[in-house]
Amino acid sequence: AKMVSEKCLAKGSAAPGPVPKDKIRIYSMRFCPFAQRARLVLAAKGINHETVNIHLKEKPEWFLAKNPLGLVPTLETPAGEIIYESPITCDYLDEVYAGKKLLPSSPYGKAQQKMMLEHYSKVVPLFYKIPMGRRNGDDVSGLEAELKEKFGKLNEDLVKKKSKFFGGDSITMIDYMMWPWFERLAALQLEHCMDGTPELKKWTELMWEDPAVKACMHGTDTYKVFLESYAAGKPDFDYGL
């Protein structure tokens, strides 16, 4: 999964060549939590891939030609097939590639993971609203209470299932789908929202130990710098390179 340069490509850059026959390409941005979902699946399954990072403020013309929405993650296959939207890219990778299967094989097991993801998608906006509210000097205690309540439900879910992870006693797809925002919790100054949810906290501790998580992570200090640059309207996509 090495590449010549991790630096992002912007408007005016030359388009990368065709995707090599034995690889899949991911268009990503190093600090994007949605792209990280697909990067986690690539890492967990040991999929031979190459990464092209995109300047999300000044998107290359050739990238918009491939995906008019200009979203990361986007996958491109050697046949030129384009796949986007993070859950869709993750399911695709899990279906196509051998190695550890991350989604359950039973239809009901799959449906359960999709329902959990649907619930989780209502948690995600809070990870953006709270820091933005703070920056604007708003009272965010209501939003924090909301996040704590959502964390409480996730905690309850682990307690009820008596399992370490959200799909059982080993990591499955839903854990990787939820993880990227938990990795940023300290940088977002939201760690205290887990004070009342010991099982959820334990889950984060186990997740930190996962090799795929370790392969895709950035440190809290790095996230802090990036998030600050992002909030200031000048995201430093190449920070640390």
Added chain:
Amino acid sequence: AKMVSEKCLAKGSAAPGPVPKDKIRIYSMRFCPFAQRARLVLAAKGINHETVNIHLKEKPEWFLAKNPLGLVPTLETPAGEIIYESPITCDYLDEVYAGKKLLPSSPYGKAQQKMMLEHYSKVVPLFYKIPMGRRNGDDVSGLEAELKEKFGKLNEDLVKKKSKFFGGDSITMIDYMMWPWFERLAALQLEHCMDGTPELKKWTELMWEDPAVKACMHGTDTYKVFLESYAAGKPDFDYGL
């Protein structure tokens, strides 16, 4: 798929018994377009099922105990498994039951249908916003232009693919996922938005001929009465029974 009564069950009603061993149960509402997606899949695949209609304004306690979100469609299996969110229910039914497969078998084919659905999910709100705006006496020409533009993209998709339906020359899952709002187009007074999109219009004509569509449809006059009752805040869930 017959049942004793189609009348909806409300707060205070007695809970239905366990789901018979050879059936699956759908909790539905006769005029709900999301529930209709699952009803179309049940009909298209000829799945042996029973229907329990829910009073969505005064939901039965026993229904909220099964699904705290109180959404339709919800499926219940003889084992007591609960599945909700319309795309999740439809995928589940397609995976579990024999008969015509509605989703493509290839991972890329599946990913394409999921991406189309994602795009379509941005069209759906317009079917609600425009009639609501009109009711409020707002100028809805901007919203109508937006709907026409979205219809234009759908039309373009059919033209590019040179296919009758959105997944090829026969009906697949994505067609059923999109259909329910097109069935209501006349009742919503939005038919003129298809004036510039002949291939999309042709698609609706072919869809009207489909046996599953015929089995699940209501007439425009019925929708008009229901939508009027809905807009007035007193939805007549049992209209026509």
